Amino acid sequence: MSSHHPALPEPGDSPASVELLAAALRRDAADLEVYTQVLTGALADALPPGSVAIERKRAMADRLAGREGRVTRLEVSLGEQRLVLHLSAGRLSGEVCKEVRGVILSRRPAALDEWVGELARVVAARAESDARARAALERLLLGK
Numbered sequence: 001m002s003s004h005h006p007a008l009p010e011p012g013d014s015p016a017s018v019e020l021l022a023a024a025l026r027r028d029a030a031d032l033e034v035y036t037q038v039l040t041g042a043l044a045d046a047l048p049p050g051s052v053a054i055e056r057k058r059a060m061a062d063r064l065a066g067r068e069g070r071v072t073r074l075e076v077s078l079g080e081q082r083l084v085l086h087l088s089a090g091r092l093s094g095e096v097c098k099e100v101r102g103v104i105l106s107r108r109p110a111a112l113d114e115w116v117g118e119l120a121r122v123v124a125a126r127a128e129s130d131a132r133a134r135a136a137l138e139r140l141l142l143g144k
Contacts, residue, residue, distance in 0.1 A: 022113075022120035043076070046123055046136035052076055078122050083115060 044052045058069030074085040082097040082104070094115030098106045110118065127134040 019120075022117050043119075043123060043136070045139075046130075046133040047076065047078060047126060051078055076119060076122070078126065081118070081122055083119055083122070085115060 053075040054071055055073040056069040057072045058067070061067075062069040070087070072087055074087070076083045077099070080098055080100055082099045084095040084097065086093045086095070092112050094110040094112055096108055096110045096115065096118055097104050123133070123137060127137045
């Protein structure tokens with residue numbers, strides 16, 4: 001049932017395949033709600049349970065309407081890498097951290113393009129060894 005798409009990264013592919021994934025991740029960055037849904041949907045499927053954490057801010061109107069509220073922070077943790085995306089006043093700011101046994105050893109700000117590139121590398125590496133992650137990655141790249 002799985003059809004091969006020539007643009008999909010294959011295990012051991014060149015960094016160009018990571019760029020394809022990064023481009024797919026950037027595709028929805030202009031609309032923060034859509035971007036958050038992409039990151040928490042397909043990417044959450046591609047990563048181990050608990051790897052994606054979301055913080056939301058709920059206004060009274062959100063509570064009354066039964067909405068979840070707007071995302072203010074998104075965190076992706078895999079191995080020693082922690083990628084944090086802050087959403088504030090309609091702006092995105094990223095942070096790349098190195099964490100060992102729950103302790104943050106280094107933390108540096110990252111522009112959205114750099115943050116997305118780091119995320120693409122982490123997800124592509126995971127997809128090389130995990131069939132479920134690969135299927136989720138294919139859905140993301142194909143826009144399904």
